[in-house]
Amino acid sequence: MPINTRNALNFSGGPGALPEIVLRQVQTAIIAVPEVGLSILGISHRSDWFAGIVRETEENIRALLNLPEDFHILFLQGGATQQFSQVPMTLLRGRRHAADYLDTGYWSRKVIAEAMREGPVRVVWSGERCGYRRLPREEELTFSPDAPYLHYVSNETVEGLQFHRILGRDDVPRVCDMSSDFLSKPCQADKFSLIYAHAQKNIGPAGVTIVLVRDNVVQSAPQNLPAFLDYRRHVEAHSNLNTPPVFAIYVVLLVTRWLRDQIGGLDNMARINHRKAQRLHAAIDDSDGFYRHWGDGDDRSDMNVAFSLPDAAREKRFFADASLAGFSGLEGHRALGGARASIYNALEPAAVERLVEFLDDFRRRNPR
Incomplete structure (x- = not known):
């Protein structure tokens, strides 16, 4: 696919871009998976082939992260939103001490609201006073030794x-x-006991959520949880407790192969992502205030670049011109407004260069 296609210039906050090689493999699999001869959309989740897909995807993730053996890798449904509840149901329900949570942005606020339904929560730090424009410094944080767990969001997509x-x-x-x-x-x-991530940013389409959970968390979960919300049951069923999202898991497999074979692992992926982010952040910083970052410099994301324009009229013109130029997904989240460029794994460096050129050209054509 040439760089001027919408897929190549998809800066959406999610679902996000997928690698070209994965899209081509998926295109073939929609008609017939080569090893099976059936469409990926019609292959049974009880087939030996799909059991092999789950195993290989687990193995690839374990290898990419150098994951300890006491971690289970689960492919669940319900998005990260289900985990907002499933985590405290497992680790907080019935506990006397409060869990520590950080309030760092839009998604943190949603997480905290759900946790409070299950037990006591202590907000260690909140970014509300600073308008969620920065993250806490170490000297601002005091964690409780009695907390059943600490929860935080590693990357706030809305605020960047x-x-x-x-x-x-x-x-x-x-x-x-x-x-x-x-x-x-x-x-x-x-360093973690439980990590969760829905797929539709860096690792696949919507429909599957990856959960990495230590065995001691699984084994110590309450015994009276509904089966669908009990990690224990999902471990026993090998992520096949009910009909899983076969298609989405298959795409995650293809993405892990791409990370392993084409990218060469997560160290290389991190270097590529950081260079993309630096290039885009620098273009905004060098715009003489025409574009303005939402967040402080030290806390800016390598995944989501949130920024604003001088006024509503230019903002409206910006999105219209960007669409005509072939860009997609540059509108900011509805909770914040402004603009946002999400530069996930599959977004090529060449696409970032195209965006930087567009930003510079738009600023020259629309001076303050």
């Missing part, structure tokens, strides 16, 4: 803020929503 360090105490389980930067870089998974 990303933690570039691991938070918390080693003696308190860490839980992290990595939905928008999972498999975009190494993440020291061994």
